[in-house]
Amino acid sequence: MSEPPVSRGPAASDAGLTRSLLTGWGRTAATAARVLRPSTVEQVRDALQMVRAGGPAPSRGVAVRGLGRSYGDAAQSAGGTVVDLTGLDAVRDLQVREGDALLTCAAGASLHDLLRLLVPQGWFVPVTPGTRYVTVGGAIAADVHGKNHHRDGSFASHVESLSLLDGRGEAHLIGPQSDPEAFWATAGGMGLTGVIVEATLRLLPVQSSWMLVDTERAANLDDLLDRLSSRDHLYRYSVAWIDCLATGRSAGRGVITRGEHAPADALHGRATARAWAVPSGPLVSLPGPLPAGLLNRASVAAFNEAWFRKAPRHRAGELQPFPRFFHPLDGVGDWNAVYGRRGFLQYQFVVPIQREDTLREVLARLRGARVPSFLAVLKRFGPADPGPLSFPRPGWTLALDIPAGLPGLAGLLDECDLLVAEAGGAVYLAKDSRMRPELLSMMYPRLEEWKGTRDRLDPDRIFRTDLSRRLNL
Amino acid sequence: MIDALGAPQSVLVLGGTSEIATAVLDRFSAQRLRRVVLAGRDPAALQVIAQRFRSNGVAAVAVETFDAADTDTHESLLDRVWAGGDIDVALLAFGVLGDQRAAEADPGLAVDWARVNYLGGLSLGLGCARRLREQGHGVLVLLSSVAGERARRSNFVYGSAKAGLDALGQGLADALHGSGARVLVVRPGFVKDRMTRGLPIPPLSTTPAQVAEVVTAAIASGRGTVWAPPALRWVMLVLRHVPRALFRRLPI
Numbered sequence: 110m111s112e113p114p115v116s117r118g119p120a121a122s123d124a125g126l127t128r129s130l131l132t133g134w135g136r137t138a139a140t141a142a143r144v145l146r147p148s149t150v151e152q153v154r155d156a157l158q159m160v161r162a163g164g165p166a167p168s169r170g171v172a173v174r175g176l177g178r179s180y181g182d183a184a185q186s187a188g189g190t191v192v193d194l195t196g197l198d199a200v201r202d203l204q205v206r207e208g209d210a211l212l213t214c215a216a217g218a219s220l221h222d223l224l225r226l227l228v229p230q231g232w233f234v235p236v237t238p239g240t241r242y243v244t245v246g247g248a249i250a251a252d253v254h255g256k257n258h259h260r261d262g263s264f265a266s267h268v269e270s271l272s273l274l275d276g277r278g279e280a281h282l283i284g285p286q287s288d289p290e291a292f293w294a295t296a297g298g299m300g301l302t303g304v305i306v307e308a309t310l311r312l313l314p315v316q317s318s319w320m321l322v323d324t325e326r327a328a329n330l331d332d333l334l335d336r337l338s339s340r341d342h343l344y345r346y347s348v349a350w351i352d353c354l355a356t357g358r359s360a361g362r363g364v365i366t367r368g369e370h371a372p373a374d375a376l377h378g379r380a381t382a383r384a385w386a387v388p389s390g391p392l393v394s395l396p397g398p399l400p401a402g403l404l405n406r407a408s409v410a411a412f413n414e415a416w417f418r419k420a421p422r423h424r425a426g427e428l429q430p431f432p433r434f435f436h437p438l439d440g441v442g443d444w445n446a447v448y449g450r451r452g453f454l455q456y457q458f459v460v461p462i463q464r465e466d467t468l469r470e471v472l473a474r475l476r477g478a479r480v481p482s483f484l485a486v487l488k489r490f491g492p493a494d495p496g497p498l499s500f501p502r503p504g505w506t507l508a509l510d511i512p513a514g515l516p517g518l519a520g521l522l523d524e525c526d527l528l529v530a531e532a533g534g535a536v537y538l539a540k541d542s543r544m545r546p547e548l549l550s551m552m553y554p555r556l557e558e559w560k561g562t563r564d565r566l567d568p569d570r571i572f573r574t575d576l577s578r579r580l581n582l
Numbered sequence: 583m584i585d586a587l588g589a590p591q592s593v594l595v596l597g598g599t600s601e602i603a604t605a606v607l608d609r610f611s612a613q614r615l616r617r618v619v620l621a622g623r624d625p626a627a628l629q630v631i632a633q634r635f636r637s638n639g640v641a642a643v644a645v646e647t648f649d650a651a652d653t654d655t656h657e658s659l660l661d662r663v664w665a666g667g668d669i670d671v672a673l674l675a676f677g678v679l680g681d682q683r684a685a686e687a688d689p690g691l692a693v694d695w696a697r698v699n700y701l702g703g704l705s706l707g708l709g710c711a712r713r714l715r716e717q718g719h720g721v722l723v724l725l726s727s728v729a730g731e732r733a734r735r736s737n738f739v740y741g742s743a744k745a746g747l748d749a750l751g752q753g754l755a756d757a758l759h760g761s762g763a764r765v766l767v768v769r770p771g772f773v774k775d776r777m778t779r780g781l782p783i784p785p786l787s788t789t790p791a792q793v794a795e796v797v798t799a800a801i802a803s804g805r806g807t808v809w810a811p812p813a814l815r816w817v818m819l820v821l822r823h824v825p826r827a828l829f830r831r832l833p834i
């Protein structure tokens with residue numbers, strides 16, 4: 110089975126020298142780079158060769174970009190070359206054997222396209238982040254996690270093998286068995302070990318496109334942590350939303366949603382006729398950056414309150430279309446413009462299971478600073494995979510969006526970083542746009558090991574991103 | 583790189599002993615500053631300031647010697663600076679106020695000061711802008727003055743050069759649009775520091791630390807022109823439109 114490769118833009122060879130301004134999803138710290146959009150692996154190779162051979166600004170390096178859903182500066186490279194991989198999105202092969210399926214696709218394929226293709230055939234991607242508009246390459250490079258991390262681990266744990274063009278232009282077929290060192294440096298390696306051009310993933314069988322969802326409310330943080338600790342293992346998917354602005358006895362109150370893929374015999378009502386429904390594109394879009402001040406503490410607090418009240422105290426077995434369960438924000442295109450011209454950031458960290466004290470303290474500081482944040486996401490991670498730069502590790506992860514223009518934010522987050530690092534936790538690089546480089550080796554103790562492998566794969570350091578410059582990676 | 587919240591990691595100061603510039607560096611060194619290049623006339627004075635930032639934890643502080651009036655040397659100066667890596671913020675902080683009456687008596691003096699205030703700014707402003715454009719990111723900060731916004735009897739020689747520098751900044755801002763690099767034009771009023779020592783202190787005077795606060799906030803917010811103190815923006819808006827006959831008699 111295969112899809113014809115689609116070409117949507119100029120190929121590497123005929124792209125000019127004009128530069129484009131790029132940012133991550135948070136729309137902060139724009140920088141300019143020459144963007145190439147190859148549509149074949151050959152063209153990717155040519156682009157790398159051109160950078161190595163001293164084409165325009167070779168010292169500024171080359172960055173790989175997927176759908177730009179990392180929040181900060183991971184997929185841009187000031188003054189350099191950016192290879193946009195979304196033109197390489199063909200599905201090459203789907204092999205089904207005894208209830209198992211292996212999918213081989215180009216790294217620029219999006220989870221959105223894959224789900225549209227796979228779900229009607231009874232397969233699901235093994236891990237999906239909170240948006241399906243990410244590429245397979247981006248999902249591996251950030252080793253993304255989903256609501257099933259406690260049970261299934263992160264994205265790279267489901268990758269059989271991948272094909273990597275390294276910094277010398279050499280192609281490698283690597284996997285957790287063949288060259289695990291290169292594989293695990295690439296998983297979570299933020300695009301700095303080479304270009305992932307193709308990957309083979311193990312899929313999850315499903316009997317419908319629907320989810321069976323249980324919802325419950327938790328009155329405060331203790332209650333929430335208790336419920337997550339004691340019952341997460343009963344579900345494949347689990348996540349909680351915290352109202353960061355609630356205070357007093359309600360501090361840390363939240364709503365837990367957990368679910369499973371609905372088996373065929375669980376469908377009823379309208380779900381029966383639409384057992385294999387898949388989403389199209391976004392339904393609505395924002396007109397552009399909204400005026401600053403629209404999101405203030407009062408409006409956000411009112412939203413959070415209404416949202417908490419709306420959630421059922423307890424509801425079991427609700428049928429939900431999978432996009433509503435996994436990707437609630439994907440229905441609105443470019444929703445990131447809601448934060449206005451200054452943009453926003455997402456602060457996501459993890460602390461070990463026994464360090465609820467740190468989680469509590471960080472939440473208290475955010476609350477104390479009256480950070481106008483919509484709901485924060487809380488999840489309990491399961492075991493880590495072997496990637497030295499991979500973010501998930503056993504513990505609690507919290508993620509929240511914050512407007513970049515909030516006064517005092519830099520100092521507040523620096524304090525939180527310190528608490529997190531001292532507790533043996535980490536900040537997620539795919540979300541970061543501001544952390545202190547000195548903390549990186551504390552948060553990622555195997556940083557030097559990773560650098561060693563990176564130096565083997567990219568001895569001349571042709572892969573450079575604004576993130577790698579900022580964090581001295 | 584300048585991060586999402588506006589904190590730079592490497593800063594070049596042209597006019598390294600400037601009190602305003604030092605106050606700006608004080609703020610940055612509490613954030614992410616790793617590399618500073620202090621360029622100025624007096625190596626000994628620059629070393630004293632360099633030492634202060636080293637002990638504040640800035641990893642790499644270098645000193646370069648240059649004269650703003652000696653435009654022939656500017657390109658090689660900037661080449662040396664950029665050879666050490668990207669510059670996130672280039673701050674043009676040199677300037678001479680000069681004695682207005684002395685300049686009126688001796689135009690040669692006025693020309694000497696304009697060499698620093700305008701020609702030096704032109705040469706280094708263009709040089710920095712080109713390099714920021716190439717690197718695809720960064721902010722060029724020009725210390726203009728309200729003196730350039732409306733010429734005043736008491737300091738129009740200085741004001742005329744600042745008007746030229748300000749126009750350079752506005753033009754460069756457009757030239758760099760879309761390049762990833764930007765320009766910030768700062769228009770302080772009367773700043774109580776060594777440049778104005780001994781002069782009578784007018785209303786709305788400010789301090790180097792307050793100017794620094796305005797500068798760092800503008801780098802974070804991405805604004806292109808700012809006044810220090812900010813209220814001067816509205817004062818100047820009015821003053822620009824006051825009829826000349828009246829303006830002449832204002833006690834400013």
Ligand SMILES: Cc1cc2nc3c(=O)[nH]c(=O)nc-3n(C[C@H](O)[C@H](O)[C@H](O)COP(=O)(O)OP(=O)(O)OC[C@H]3O[C@@H](n4cnc5c(N)ncnc54)[C@H](O)[C@@H]3O)c2cc1C
Nearest residue numbers: 175176177178179238239244246247250253254299300305
């Ligand atoms: C609304 C929203 C919700 C999210 N929810 C989650 C979540 O639940 N869990 C989670 O883990 N993440 C989440 N994310 C983050 C997102 O999943 C990651 O940032 C992911 O990497 C984005 O993929 P992308 O294709 O957009 O990659 P980009 O953002 O374009 O790139 C990300 C990194 O991957 C590298 N890269 C991209 N493609 C390749 C390639 N082919 N070869 C080598 N390197 C490559 C880039 O250089 C860069 O360092 C969310 C993001 C958004 C906007």
Ligand SMILES: NC(=O)c1ccc[n+]([C@@H]2O[C@H](COP(=O)([O-])OP(=O)(O)OC[C@H]3O[C@@H](n4cnc5c(N)ncnc54)[C@H](OP(=O)(O)O)[C@@H]3O)[C@@H](O)[C@H]2O)c1
Nearest residue numbers: 597599600601602623649650676677725727770772773777
């Ligand atoms: N102070 C105010 O009221 C005020 C108001 C508006 C604008 N400004 C502007 O703000 C900037 C900084 O001034 P400041 O207030 O910080 O005063 P400052 O401390 O006196 O700084 C002036 C700087 O200019 C340098 N300089 C003078 N001539 C030079 C030359 N030929 N070559 C190289 N450097 C030279 C000085 O170096 P040396 O140490 O070697 O002399 C000093 O570092 C100036 O551009 C000034 O015009 C100041």
